[in-house]
Amino acid sequence: MTTAPPDTDPATRQSLAHGPLGTALLDIERAHAGLISFHVAHRKLAGAGPLIDGDDANLFLGAPAMAYVLHMAATGSDRYTRALHTLDDVVAAHTRRRLAAAHARIDEGRYTAFTEYDLFRGLTGIGALLLRRQPDGQELRRVLEYLVRLTEPVTGPEGESLPGWWVGHAPANNQAVTPGGHANAGLAHGISGPLALLALAKRQGISVDCHDLGMYRILRWLDNIRQSDHHGTRWPRWVSKTGPAPTHSAAPSWCYGTPGIVRAQQLAALTLGEDDRKRTAERALLYCLADSRQLDLLTSRGLCHGIGGLIRTVQRVTQDAETSVPFNNWLMSASERFLASPAPEQPDFLEGAAGATLAFMGAEPDTPPATDWDACLLLI
Numbered sequence: 001m002t003t004a005p006p007d008t009d010p011a012t013r014q015s016l017a018h019g020p021l022g023t024a025l026l027d028i029e030r031a032h033a034g035l036i037s038f039h040v041a042h043r044k045l046a047g048a049g050p051l052i053d054g055d056d057a058n059l060f061l062g063a064p065a066m067a068y069v070l071h072m073a074a075t076g077s078d079r080y081t082r083a084l085h086t087l088d089d090v091v092a093a094h095t096r097r098r099l100a101a102a103h104a105r106i107d108e109g110r111y112t113a114f115t116e117y118d119l120f121r122g123l124t125g126i127g128a129l130l131l132r133r134q135p136d137g138q139e140l141r142r143v144l145e146y147l148v149r150l151t152e153p154v155t156g157p158e159g160e161s162l163p164g165w166w167v168g169h170a171p172a173n174n175q176a177v178t179p180g181g182h183a184n185a186g187l188a189h190g191i192s193g194p195l196a197l198l199a200l201a202k203r204q205g206i207s208v209d210c211h212d213l214g215m216y217r218i219l220r221w222l223d224n225i226r227q228s229d230h231h232g233t234r235w236p237r238w239v240s241k242t243g244p245a246p247t248h249s250a251a252p253s254w255c256y257g258t259p260g261i262v263r264a265q266q267l268a269a270l271t272l273g274e275d276d277r278k279r280t281a282e283r284a285l286l287y288c289l290a291d292s293r294q295l296d297l298l299t300s301r302g303l304c305h306g307i308g309g310l311i312r313t314v315q316r317v318t319q320d321a322e323t324s325v326p327f328n329n330w331l332m333s334a335s336e337r338f339l340a341s342p343a344p345e346q347p348d349f350l351e352g353a354a355g356a357t358l359a360f361m362g363a364e365p366d367t368p369p370a371t372d373w374d375a376c377l378l379l380i
Helices: 021-031 038-046 064-071 081-107 123-132 140-150 192-203 212-226 259-274 275-290 309-321 324-338 351-361 373-378
Strands: 181-183 227-229 232-234 238-240
Touching: 021 038, 021 064, 021 373, 038 351, 064 081, 064 373, 081 123, 081 140, 123 140, 123 192, 123 227, 123 373, 140 192, 140 212, 140 238, 192 212, 192 259, 192 309, 212 259, 232 275, 259 275, 259 309, 275 309, 309 324, 309 351, 309 373, 324 351
Parallel strands: none
Antiparallel strands: 181 238, 227 232
16 A cells, blocks of 8 residues: 555545545445445545555544445445455554554553544544454454553543543644643543443453453543533533533534433443443433424534434434333434534535435434444444
8 A cells, every 4th residue: 555646635535534435435325225326336435546554544534444435335245355355454454553552652651642542533443443344353352452441540740640531632723622631521532432332342242351340430430520400411522620611502412412422321331231321321312302402502414513413323322222212203303403404515424415314314213224334433
């Protein structure tokens, strides 16, 4: 695998979030449903060019992203078998390099970063791919062991105990938001992502030493930052040394908000046999769905920050809910809210039309997708 010529933009061509790899997921879903030919998706994939497989590669970029999309295209068939085997080797080697760097960082006592561990750019995303492609491989087990180690507390500069996923940077570009760093709770960039992956792996019968202990450390932290009032139960997006982020102005999005955090806890509770915790999580989502103040903060149709991501999350929570009726009732009315939101101007998967359409295709109850396209969102 080589670097693409300088007059091209491989980061766009090979982006699951913002490029043709992501929009191909919609074509693949439609093709599996018999609505279009697989050649439509294949033409997009064929133009990706030499794949990025260095340190910048991740679930949403380069060789791992291509492996994910081809895996979805191959569902129930022998399509792309040789290409996938080649990519499996590339991803395995990439994983080993990333893990060596992560453990070296821990050994040196430095804070982690989103790029090391999160779903989008880090080892949680790579683990989500390995769970699909190489569930019996040693690389997946090593990723799970790393995530367990990530939950071990670290010592701050003043001798204080901090969560092991404490990052020294801000959640966005404004360092003033979280002076001294923060611990992120969300599914996309925070500790709910590792929690969901640990739970999904255990659900498939894959576990490592201290697997449950790692999940319980995360769950106890989420319990400690949980906020409840007459409007329901919510979790702040992050906690810094100045306290938790405000919840009253936080949109209930998949990536950062209560819905994604709920799904991670529901999955963990299922694997740990924690019925009360499962019910608490599901009630928190029902409170959210009944609160128009929260829902009105979603102003787009996209997966990451919009109503599409909420719809897809509710669909997956519903499949495992103790009582599905209230969730199904909400889903029946969700189409109206979805259509009232502005249509995306871009075709992208994560925030554009492709992802929004995928979510809307399954908005009605009992309409399962042809593929688990949302596995890259750690919902399944």
